[in-house]
Every structure is written in C-alpha cells, then in structure tokens.
Amino acid sequence: MTASDRPVEDGLDRAEDAPESRTARRMRMVDKYGVFAVVVLMMIVLTILAPDIFPTVQNLTNILRQIAMNALLALGLYIVIMTAGIDLSVGSIMALATMLLAMADTSGLIWPLALLVGPLIGIGCGLVNGFGVTVLRLPHPFIMTLGTLFTLRGVTNLVSNGRPVSGVSREVRFLGSGEIPVPFLGEFGSIPVSAVVLLVCYGGVGYFISKVSLGRHIVAVGGNPQAARVSGINVDRVLMITYALSGFFAGLAGLMLAGRTGAGFPNAGIGAELDAIAAVIIGGASFFGGRGTVYGVFAGVLVMGLLRNGLNLLDVSAFWQQTLIGMIVVGAVYVDVLRRKAGSNA
Amino acid sequence: MSDDSMGDARPTPLLEMRGITKRFGAVTALDHVDLLLYPGEVLGIVGDNGAGKSTLMKVLSGLHSASDGELHFDGRRVELHSPKDAQDIGIEMVYQDLSLAGNLPIHENIYLGREPGKKRIGFTIVDHKLSRKMAMEHLDRLHITVKSVDQKVEELSGGQQQAVAIARSTAFDARVVIMDEPTASLAIKEVGKVLDLIKRLRENGTSVILISHRMDDVFFVCDRIMALFHGRNFEESAIRETSRNEVIGWIMGTKGHTEALAHDRL
Numbered sequence: 001m002t003a004s005d006r007p008v009e010d011g012l013d014r015a016e017d018a019p020e021s022r023t024a025r026r027m028r029m030v031d032k033y034g035v036f037a038v039v040v041l042m043m044i045v046l047t048i049l050a051p052d053i054f055p056t057v058q059n060l061t062n063i064l065r066q067i068a069m070n071a072l073l074a075l076g077l078y079i080v081i082m083t084a085g086i087d088l089s090v091g092s093i094m095a096l097a098t099m100l101l102a103m104a105d106t107s108g109l110i111w112p113l114a115l116l117v118g119p120l121i122g123i124g125c126g127l128v129n130g131f132g133v134t135v136l137r138l139p140h141p142f143i144m145t146l147g148t149l150f151t152l153r154g155v156t157n158l159v160s161n162g163r164p165v166s167g168v169s170r171e172v173r174f175l176g177s178g179e180i181p182v183p184f185l186g187e188f189g190s191i192p193v194s195a196v197v198l199l200v201c202y203g204g205v206g207y208f209i210s211k212v213s214l215g216r217h218i219v220a221v222g223g224n225p226q227a228a229r230v231s232g233i234n235v236d237r238v239l240m241i242t243y244a245l246s247g248f249f250a251g252l253a254g255l256m257l258a259g260r261t262g263a264g265f266p267n268a269g270i271g272a273e274l275d276a277i278a279a280v281i282i283g284g285a286s287f288f289g290g291r292g293t294v295y296g297v298f299a300g301v302l303v304m305g306l307l308r309n310g311l312n313l314l315d316v317s318a319f320w321q322q323t324l325i326g327m328i329v330v331g332a333v334y335v336d337v338l339r340r341k342a343g344s345n346a
Numbered sequence: 347m348s349d350d351s352m353g354d355a356r357p358t359p360l361l362e363m364r365g366i367t368k369r370f371g372a373v374t375a376l377d378h379v380d381l382l383l384y385p386g387e388v389l390g391i392v393g394d395n396g397a398g399k400s401t402l403m404k405v406l407s408g409l410h411s412a413s414d415g416e417l418h419f420d421g422r423r424v425e426l427h428s429p430k431d432a433q434d435i436g437i438e439m440v441y442q443d444l445s446l447a448g449n450l451p452i453h454e455n456i457y458l459g460r461e462p463g464k465k466r467i468g469f470t471i472v473d474h475k476l477s478r479k480m481a482m483e484h485l486d487r488l489h490i491t492v493k494s495v496d497q498k499v500e501e502l503s504g505g506q507q508q509a510v511a512i513a514r515s516t517a518f519d520a521r522v523v524i525m526d527e528p529t530a531s532l533a534i535k536e537v538g539k540v541l542d543l544i545k546r547l548r549e550n551g552t553s554v555i556l557i558s559h560r561m562d563d564v565f566f567v568c569d570r571i572m573a574l575f576h577g578r579n580f581e582e583s584a585i586r587e588t589s590r591n592e593v594i595g596w597i598m599g600t601k602g603h604t605e606a607l608a609h610d611r612l
C-alpha cells in the first residue's frame with residue numbers, strides 16, 4: 001500500500017482535497033502552455049499576413065540563424081534566474097570572448113585551441129561574478145554583474161584599442177556560420193550548424209536541470225536557499241557553478257557571433273543582456289527563482305525572434321519591435337503575478 | 347582531566363556539548379552552554395523567547411559554527427562545519443521555520459541533497475521514480491498520508507509541511523533528531539501524532555531533542571529536561587523529579603517559589 005492510496009484522514013494525515021479553483025486551474029494552463037500558444041499564434045498570423053515570404057524554408061531557417069545568439073545568452077540567464085539571481089554582464093562577456101578569440105585566432109593560435117578561447121573566457125568571467133556573489137557577499141547579484149557589465153566592456157575596448165579585429169579563420173567560424181545541406185528542403189534547404197548547437201545546449205541544460213542532482217540543487221536554491229543549506233547543499237558552490245555556466249553560454253554565444261561576423265567588435269552585444277532577460281521572462285521563468293523550463297525559455301526566444309522577423313517582413317519600423325517587446329514582457333510577468341495570486345488563494 | 351568511566355552509573359552519553367559559546371557580533375547568544383544527550387532518550391529544552399535554544403541546536407546541526415566550545419559524538423571529538431557534516435554522523439534537525447523548498451515536490455524535499463540514483467563523476471543522475479517510491483514507503487512508515495508525493499510543498503497545509511520536514515529528518519536512520527518547536531503551529535490532533543512519532547523514534551533507539559514551549563508536550567514525551575536562561579545553562583532534571591510549575595519557574599529565571607508562579611492553577 002502506498003501513501004497516496006490510503007483513505008484520506010483528518011489531522012496530520014489530512015490531504016487537502018478541496019477541488020482546485022477554476023481560476024487556479026486556468027492560470028496553471030496559461031502558465032504552462034501560454035507562451036507556446038503565443039508562438040503558434042504568431043506563426044499563423046505571419047503566415048496569413050506574408051504568405052509568400054514567412055513560411056518559406058529560407059525564412060524559417062533564417063530565424064534560426066538570427067536567434068542563436070539570444071538563445072544562448074537566454075539559456076545562461078535561465079539558469080541564473082532559476083536561483084533568483086541575475087546576470088547583467090552576459091552581453092559584455094560575449095563581446096570580450098569574441099574579441100579575445102578573434103585576436104587569438106588571427107595571431108596564429110591553432111584553431112582547435114582558438115575554439116576554446118571563447119567558452120573559457122566566459123567561464124572565467126562567470127567565476128568572477130560568482131566570487132562577488134558568494135565570497136564578497138555583495139547584497140544582490142545585480143550589483144556584481146552590473147559591475148562586470150561595465151568592467152568587461154572596458155577591458156574589451158582596452159585590449160582592442162576600441163577597434164574591430166577581423167579575419168577569423170574558417171574553422172573557427174564553422175559553429176556560427178556553417179550550414180548542413182538538407183537536399184529535400186529544396187533550393188535554399190540547409191540547416192545552420194548554430195541550430196544544432198542550440199539543440200544540444202538546450203537538451204543538455206534541460207536534462208541537467210531536471211535529472212542531475214546539481215541541477216535540482218539549483219532549483220532548490222531558487223526555491224529556498226535556507227532549505228538547500230540545511231539539506232547539506234553547499235549553496236555557494238551551486239551559485240559559483242551557476243554563474244560559471246551563464247558565463248560559459250555567453251562565451252559560446254561569442255564564438256557563434258565571431259562565426260557569423262568573422263570579426264570581433266568592441267561594441268558587440270550592447271544591451272544583449274536585456275533581450276536575453278526578456279526572453280527568459282516571456283518564457284515563463286519566475287524572477288523569484290525556482291520556476292521555469294528550457295522549453296519555455298526557447299519559446300520566449302522564438303517569440304522575440306518571430307516578432308523581429310515578422311515586423312521586418314511587414315516593413316514595420318524597428319521602433320515598434322521595442323514597443324511590442326516591452327509590452328510582452330510586462331504581460332508575461334503579469335501572468336506570473338496572477339498565477340502566484342491564484343496559487344495562494346487555492 | 348579524564349572524562350569517561352568516572353564510575354557514573356549512567357550509560358556513556360551519545361553526545362556531549364561543552365562550553366558552547368556563540369556570539370553574533372556584540373550579542374552573546376550562548377555563553378558556555380553544556381549539554382549531554384544519552385542514547386535513546388528524549389531531551390526537552392525549554393527557555394524563554396531568545397534564550398538561545400534554536401541557536402544551540404543550530405550549532406549542533408552544523409548550521410552555525412560555535413565561537414567557542416567543543417562537541418563530542420560517540421566518544422570522538424567532532425567539528426561540524428556544515429549541515430552536511432552533521433548529517434554524515436547522523437544528526438538531523440527539523441527547523442523552527444521548517445526550511446523546505448516550496449517549489450519542489452514532497453519527495454524531492456525529503457531527499458534533497460541526498461537524492462537516490464546513479465553516481466556519475468561526482469554527480470547523481472536522480473532516479474525520480476525511486477525517490478517517489480522511497481518517499482511513499484517512508485511516509486507510510488510514519489503514518490503520514492498525503493494526496494501525492496508529487497505535490498509541491500507550497501501547496502500543503504502547515505501541518506502537512508511539518509510532516510514533510512519530520513519525514514526528511516528521519517529518512518536516513520538518524521541517531522539524533524532535533525525538533526525545534528515542531529508542534530507550535532499544529533492543531534491538537536496533529537500534535538498527538540508528532541508526539542507519538544517521537545516516542546516511536548525513541549523505541550527505535552534514536553535520541554531526540556525537543557524544543558517546546560508547551561509543558562504538556564514536554565512532560566508527555568521527555569525523559570529529561572534542561573532549561574536555558576539568557577544563553578546560559580539554568581537548570582536540568584529528570585522529568586519525574588520535577589514538576590510543571592518548577593519548570594515554568596526555570597523558564598522565567600527563578601528556582602524555588604514554585605507555588606507563586608503556578609498560574610496554571612488559576
């Protein structure tokens with residue numbers, strides 16, 4: 001006999017069997033599937049509005065190419081936001097990683113090592129953030145990562161004298177700009193290598209968060225750090241790894257960016273952290289920590305990608321993109337607020 | 347000075363805290379507190395709000411490190427630098443604020459930090475199915491019923507959350523279970539279940555430390571009682587050699603004068 005099929009008793013044994021209120025259930029559905037519904041809806045609307053351009057293989061694979069950078073930054077931020085933290089420095093980490101790997105590659109470092117430069121720089125910067133959050137005990141990760149947002153941007157300009165470094169080798173560019181031909185997709189049919197990178201990264205993080213003990217500890221720290229601590233979890237270690245992972249994905253995004261552009265630009269990725277945060281929030285991850293899925297984050301990235309793509313196709317000004325993204329962010333967080341309210345009344 | 351085999355008739359203590367001092371900045375929360383715990387006994391700790399009960403127990407559970415003093419467990423000097431160190435030697439605690447992760451389901455809270463599954467390069471690939479099964483069996487043993495072990499803890503009532511916290515502290519054959527006011531927020535019937543559970547732990551040879559403001563609880567389950575006052579040892583006694591009124595006096599910082607303080611007679 002199991003705990004769940006015992007008769008419901010009173011007292012300590014009492015299971016709460018009041019039926020879930022209708023609002024609570026509706027909120028739960030919206031919470032779980034809302035963002036996916038938005039993605040589907042946007043695709044339908046764009047197909048209707050631009051039937052000749054939007055649903056083509058070329059355009060759809062283009063969207064995949066365009067979202068790669070934001071998708072990787074958002075993935076790192078997802079892990080950080082799961083712990084109720086924030087990482088404002090990912091755009092600057094990405095720029096520094098791109099710059100240093102471009103400099104290393106163009107100054108003759110063999111490509112297998114040049115490939116490692118971006119991700120390793122990312123991990124290093126992430127550990128610095130983790131150090132500020134855990135060892136220095138700065139009051140909020142906002143402070144530390146705001147600091148590195150500026151500092152790392154400054155370092156990027158210092159090492160490059162504020163000038164772009166171009167001429168990245170073909171091998172190093174492969175992950176960011178390679179294409180895998182897929183004959184049955186027609187004339188323009190090829191899948192970008194960057195999409196495969198995204199698939200591997202999202203799959204890996206999804207597995208890590210849901211199945212690996214350390215991933216569960218990240219979720220627990222986001223839910224209640226005190227509970228994690230008294231359960232024997234080394235919370236500082238978890239946070240260190242969290243920021244290192246965020247840095248790693250920012251470094252990887254830098255590698256993709258170097259691939260796409262073939263160069264390191266000192267001003268690359270200014271404001272990119274805000275796009276990534278928006279994607280994570282639109283995807284339903286809670287700013288309070290401990291809630292959110294990689295599927296949701298990917299859907300959030302798609303929403304932003306589709307919006308950009310669609311508005312471009314429809315020749316709507318970029319100013320509208322910003323306006324709409326802002327409104328969607330507020331709407332998505334309002335859903336989170338409603339869900340919490342419904343949860344506490346249920 | 348030799349400390350064991352002094353011809354004492356009592357069994358050797360399982361746990362001994364000596365001269366535990368804890369300062370938080372300028373505040374001295376504990377001032378050279380001693381504590382003895384014997385195998386299979388239930389020790390009650392009483393004291394006024396702020397007397398230092400929770401702080402003393404947090405030192406024992408590895409959450410706080412003592413500013414001074416030493417800890418002997420099973421005849422060995424031990425140093426606890428984290429809750430994990432305490433868990434490793436079999437000391438578990440149910441905290442006053444429960445300390446559960448509300449966003450995680452019941453079964454994950456019970457095994458948090460010690461998830462069942464395959465070990466791979468320092469990580470565990472969590473076997474959620476096994477975790478569910480173990481949780482159900484364990485809750486069954488404790489006579490705790492929940493709708494499903496997949497329910498998130500934040501969706502549970504206070505009493506149910508208390509039950510989950512207790513389940514976590516007993517999931518790994520602890521030798522010492524510390525409960526910090528486990529009955530404070532419970533209805534009478536639920537209180538009875540917690541107290542029964544404490545008695546069952548004792549029958550299994552587990553030592554229990556119970557912090558409580560409820561004299562009924564203390565006199566129902568404890569074998570011995572110890573009172574703290576302003577962060578110091580005040581008095582202690584076997585439960586059958588004292589009375590409620592005397593203990594209430596200790597809590598208020600007086601010895602003797604028991605009749606004058608007997609407000610439960612009013």
Ligand SMILES: Nc1ncnc2c1ncn2[C@@H]1O[C@H](COP(=O)(O)OP(=O)(O)OP(=O)(O)O)[C@@H](O)[C@H]1O
Nearest residue numbers: 370373375393394395396397398399400401402442
């Ligand atoms: N983390 C902390 N920082 C500073 N002071 C603390 C801290 N924890 C406890 N104290 C102080 O230590 C003293 C003892 O607190 P403690 O929580 O141990 O009391 P208690 O006996 O458990 O009281 P209660 O019955 O109210 O739970 C109090 O004066 C408290 O303010």
Ligand SMILES: [Mg+2]
Nearest residue numbers: 399400401442
């Ligand atoms: Mg207390």
